[in-house]
Amino acid sequence: MSKRIAGPEIxxxxxxxxxxxxxxxxxxxxxxLHLIKKKDQLFAPLTVAMRDALDNVKVCSRCGNVDTVDPCVVCTDPRRDEATLIVVEDVSDLWALERASAMNARYHVLGGVLSPLDGVGPDQLNIRSLVDRVAEGAVAEVILAVNATVEGQATAHYVTDQLSGYEVRVTRLAHGVPVGGELDYLDEGTLTAALRARTNF
Amino acid sequence: MSKRIAGPEIxxxxxxxxxxxxxxxxxxxxxxLHLIKKKDQLFAPLTVAMRDALDNVKVCSRCGNVDTVDPCVVCTDPRRDEATLIVVEDVSDLWALERASAMNARYHVLGGVLSPLDGVGPDQLNIRSLVDRVAEGAVAEVILAVNATVEGQATAHYVTDQLSGYEVRVTRLAHGVPVGGELDYLDEGTLTAALRARTNF
Known part of the structure; x- marks a missing residue:
């Protein structure tokens, strides 16, 4: 006997x-239960916020970022450097880089990585639109900030190939020891890369 | 310089x-970001479900459970034993006991435990309404299913005092070794209680 203990809405x-x-x-x-207990302080405002976000959220037709305007605020921000374009896999990567505030560049969100086994080919990613943006001529450097995974690196190679006909410098993020990281816990690949890319002290 | 990367709604x-x-x-x-990506599969349905739940959720005026009807389905279920009343601190405890489906009883949610330091006295808990239910005469046993904490036990003692004038058996949950638990990881208090309450094999 399965007993109902709360209404179907709950x-x-x-x-x-x-x-x-x-x-x-x-x-x-x-x-x-927490939402129900904090009905006025959290449940009601969160419900309204979800409705507002749901009704207003848009994917930027230029870079693939999510925002409530299209083109997004990053694309229309006049203080950003037009010449540098950071290519990321996902919107979450764009947000992570923005939190670091390391560069005042623009972005291009691929929307994933090449993964033939999962049916993700170049046409499923925003690669065509990236090439189009570079073809406009204002971009001097494309920074490939893709994840350091096999698929991420394969995608980086493919993108580099596609951009080979254009006057643009293609770079990638440095490999090395994470800031605050302990050597003892790092894998051999990272340590080898960090040794090879050593710099003067 | 703090840069906006997503709309205020997000x-x-x-x-x-x-x-x-x-x-x-x-x-x-x-x-x-996951909600935004799964806009149609998750974001929209969840927003609707939140609105439905927010508009319909009620606290049962009889037992303190949350439901979309008042009195709640547990209070109005005719298959449940009127004579047994399980007293719990919180709605989450009621739900946990119902998932165990160990008893077909009714419940009373205190809404917390006595905690003078936090300003929670008997008047902040649903103790008066518990005594009123018992005074109606249909309840033969009150099971105090409060947490095995100092406050929980103090609350249990207070409730027992309040019920002392009525013809009702007051019981509490057994202490002992959790099913599947390893002795090595249990505290001394639990082991002592389990030894004292040992049963024939």
């Missing part, structure tokens, strides 16, 4: 919350 | 998601 909420990354079935239940 | 969504238990600032950002 069951459905828990079921969908469990699909949010970071929450599982158990924490979704805890989250739902 | 920033607000991330800010509120970070307050959901189980999510922090970093996972809230990841969750928001």
């Amino acid at each position: 069951e459905r909420l828990i079921q969908l919350l469990a699909k949010v990354p970071g929450l599982g079935p158990r924490s979704a239940r805890r989250a739902a | 920033e607000r969504l991330i800010q509120l998601l970070a307050k959901v238990p189980g999510l922090g600032p970093r996972s809230a950002r990841r969750a928001a």
Whole structure:
């Protein structure tokens, strides 16, 4: 005998919350109860915020970033350097680089990596639009900030090939020891790369 | 220079998601991006489910459970034993006991535990309504399923005192070794309780 203990609206909420990354079935239940308890302080404002975001979110037709305007604020920001284009796999990578605030450049989001086994070929990624942006002539350097995975590196090679006909410098992120990292915990590949790319002290 | 990288609606969504238990600032950002990517499969349905739950959720005026009807389905379920009342601290405890499906009883949610330092006295908990339910005369046994903490036990003692004038058996959950638990990892208090309450094999 399966007994109902809460209304269908609550069951459905828990079921969908469990699909949010970071929450599982158990924490979704805890989250739902917390929302119900904090109805006015959190549940109602979050519901409104979700509706607002859902209704207004757009993918930038130029760079692939998500924003509530198209083109996005990064693409239209006049203070950014037109000549430097950072290519990332995902919007989350763009946000991570922006948090680091290391460069005042523009971005291009590929939307994934080449992965023939998963059916992701060049046409599934925003590579054509990247080549088009470079062809416009304002870009002097393309920085390939893709993940240091096999697929990421294969994608970097493919993109480099596609850009070979243009007057543009193609660079990639440096490999090395993460800042604050302990050598003892690093893999051999990283250590070898860090040794090879050693710099004067 | 703090640069805007996403629209205010998205920033607000991330800010509120970070307050959901189980999510922090970093996972809230990841969750928001996931929702935006799965706009039709998850973001839209979750937003609707939140609105539905928010508009319909009620606290049961009889037992303190949350549901979309008042009295809740547990209180109105005719198959449940009127004579047994399980007293819990929180709705999450009620749900946990229901998942175990060990008893077909009714519940009473105290809404917390006595904690003078936090300003929680008997009037902040649903103790008066518990005594009123018992006074109606249909309850034969009150099972105190409060947490095995100092506050939980103090609350149990207080509730027992309040019920002392009524013809009702007051019981508490057994202490002992958790099913599947290893003795080596258990604290002395639990082991002592389990030894004292040993049963014939």
